[in-house]
Amino acid sequence: MVEIQSGIGTAIPPAETEDMELYHPKSWWTKYVFSQDAKIIAIQYSLTAIAIGLVALVLSWLMRLQLAFPGAFTFIDAERYYQFITMHGMIMVIYLLTALFLGGFGNYLIPLMIGARDMVFPYANMLSYWVYLLAVLVLAASFFAPGGPTGAGWTLYPPQAVLSGTPGGQDWGIILMLSSLILFIIGFTMGGLNYVVTVLQARTRGMTLMRMPLTIWGIFTATVMALLAFPALFVAAVMMLFDRVLGTSFFMPALVEMGTLLPHQGGSPLLFQHLFWFFGHPEVYIVALPAFGIVSDLISTHARKNIFGYRMMVWAIVIIGGLSFIVWAHHMYVSGMNPAFGFFFATTTLIIAVPTAIKVYNWVLTLWRGDIHLTLPMLFALAFIVTFVNGGLTGLFLGNVVVDVPLSDTMFVVAHFHMVMGIAPIMVIFGAIYHWYPKITGRMLNETMGQIHFWITFLGAYAIFFPMHYLGLMGVPRRYHEMGETIFNPPSAHMLNIFITVMALVVGAAQIVFLFNLAWSLRKGKPAGGNPWRATTLEWQTPQTPPVHGNWGKELPVVYRWAYDYSVPGAAEDFIPQNQPAPDRLSRGALA
């Protein structure tokens, strides 16, 4: 045995900060609308993200309908198709996944899991949400603006993003998109600073960094990364806005558009790509790391077993976070950048596979000799491992520079990133909602509806994206609103497209069951009690469920052990909460 949770028996360090003064709401408005309570802000963030995420879901239906039945829906012309893919991508990556993991789960879980009363800067936290909401509204407004939203693809590559051959390029679309991104980053920065400072400054007594649940490690590391990565996107957005509105040439070389020489000169389209991906690649892990952290806790809790290799898991998160800043140009192997870069970026990219694989091994080794309860959170966690391993492995194709050459810009890429940063993190989001809904509302989500939702979503999503890789391998490019006649494509490829579309419609429809469950269980769900999963972490030990303003009553909890004391030999129960002292030293394994 190892001395990993040697905290037991050692003195509890004194509190690092005084108990904080909370802002106490004086009216309904300041309690539920302009709230400074992280739990309310978390719900506001989550509901907004889910609402705009539903728009993205409908957009994905529309584009799938076009791909399966080109021409059948006359309102989905080329312009609209490109607007749909652009808005779908940007909404999913930024406004749904980033906002939900950090603004939603981060806000709810950080103070509760580290034993704080609230975020350190509650007012800035509130502003963060309202600026985020504004960003979402600006984005949504582009649907109603003249010319509609931008159709530049979510990567917004100039020069096409600001030219007339692209929907919204010379209308309002691109301006609103860039403005919305700038607002999002401003809002995120206020929230993000809060999450980082709260984790560093407001942990309760005994909650050392190496006793934090992996959920917090994931969210914390992702937030640090986001604070470092988003400025690159901010700069790129501002410069492109100048190019579009003021006629500058940051990204615009001399070019002839439809026979007319434009007044731009000397700008570099590649510069934009470097800035975009300097943000864009860390962004993948900004979404993935919270998912890694959360899923670790779901697996551990529902397998009634400590997470295997906790220290390795923490270091893997930190190393992945660091490495993800030096791999960005693997998105640009065929961009025309100096090809010698390929050696460096392929090497760094494939090195990331090692800490990532360690995480996968440790998840499945946590299942080994566990006591696996096949609850909904556990089912979604298993689905996460399957889809993440699948998507991660295809990343080894695309990261390995020369293998990327034939596959780049094909449906293989689309299938890969949907599997790894779409489906996999969303499996975790669902698992997390089934897991923490009882804490947030005091009631369990309905099991039957949950099972229906799980099986359709998991199997359907796999059936959508696994075969899609082979379309790309065949040479079908991405971002084609219709393939048309080709020399190399067999007719059966179109059958596959129809199959994928049918699956997409079914999986999308299954989300209605989930939404209904969320609403129905709020009133009709089984009462959950304070700790229905018999979990160790602090959020399950609050005096009230749902936790009230200030979280902890009079006294902050004191932490005596790591977050994973499940099935400790000799203990009466198969879990020991983090705030339970060990007067009789019953936690033998932890001492040895």
Added chain:
Amino acid sequence: MAVVVVLVVLAVGSVLFHFFSPWWWTPIASNWGYIDDTIIITFWITGVVFVAVVLFMAYCVLRFRHRAGNRAAYEPENRKLEWWLATVTAIGVAAMLAPGLFVWNRFITVPDHATDVEVVGQQWLWSFRLPGSNGKLGTAATGSIAADNALGLNKNDPNSLDDIIIEGGELHLPVGKPVKVLLRSVDVLHNFYVPEFRAKMDMVPGMETYFWFTPTRTGTFEILCAELCGVGHPQMRGTVVVEEEADYQAWLQEQPTFSQLMASGEDVQTAEN
């Protein structure tokens, strides 16, 4: 139990799909068989890992699912196992990376005797330029583009005058001869992509990019644009014909040079006046 069955079916089904589905890459028509080989190596390594992980999970669920009275083991770490797994993973990764970098080195090292061929992209049309009798392409710039000079060639560069220009037509290439494809765009990003050649590269306004390959079999192939370039992106198609040297030379003789094009442009203007 349903979970166990589904996991096993998923692992086995994915492998069966891989081997038996009709969807696979197009028969190769260039020297980049190395790339296909590297993909095959990658498929094997990643496929084994995927099946192993999913089947291991299935076994765990089967063997360790909750039954009354069960209790999980308590084992926080096992450093030996963790390092062993990390080492095996690193070896697997190296087994994919090493051949990958080896082939990449070939991919970016253009043979000295490769013939230059220029491809110019614009919304939404492919044009081509081949060196004339002196074997050299003349200089060109986006700023020089005019009605009678669609590719922006430098009229004062003697190397330009004999360049052969194909606007919107087919590109022909002789089989078995290495080609350095020089890529230029006059407006937005494009990407010159022929699935059978395996290679592709972006075309970026303001700079010249390149890749090289050797066509290895004759035939007619489709050029696709693989970088989103506006609403006409999927319609931006072209054709490349790979043929025997004699056929190629015959075709080449029929193509206009830059100076011929300029002369005919003046004729048209004179006629209009």
